[in-house]
Amino acid sequence: MDAMPLSVRSWECPACQVHHDRDINTALNIKHQGIVKLKAEGLSISAHRGLRSAAA
Template sequence: MVVDRFFPSTRRCSACHVMGPRLDVSVRQWTCAGCGVLHDRDVNAAVNLRDEGLRLLEAA
């Protein structure tokens, strides 16, 4: 599956799906304002991309 390149994988909390602020690429960790989870930017993006890919696969 191909996820849209504009999908907000680094900004969206993988725990509660709240959209976080735009961050400079130098920011490697951020805390979700919705649920308080501390995210590693790359791990959070990977989880979001996996979940979105699975969602798209199920919809196909």
Template structure:
């Protein structure tokens, strides 16, 4: 329960201006009317859909926060799994 409250608080702090910050280079537009749904970043020229861009930014910031709290583990538990079996010496 405490974990859920903490994550909820962190999520609320993530919600500011995610749709006007470029998910490719991090450039933040000063103003962008809500009626503009697609825009091009003036720095890196990435074509961005406002909703998709915001979702990418939420995911990136969420991953950073979870890792900082020690709540996220890389795929496969961080263990490298190769397609080859070790050869006995």
């Protein structure tokens, strides 16, 4: 899809029939960027979703 209005929150790809949800995709992108920034600061995310120091 080249362009669509922001009011369209979910859509199905005409080529592969995969369902896409813009809100879920946005949440995943924000999470990924947060992890990247934490790692850049020397922190990491534990398997239990808590923050810990890379040195600890």
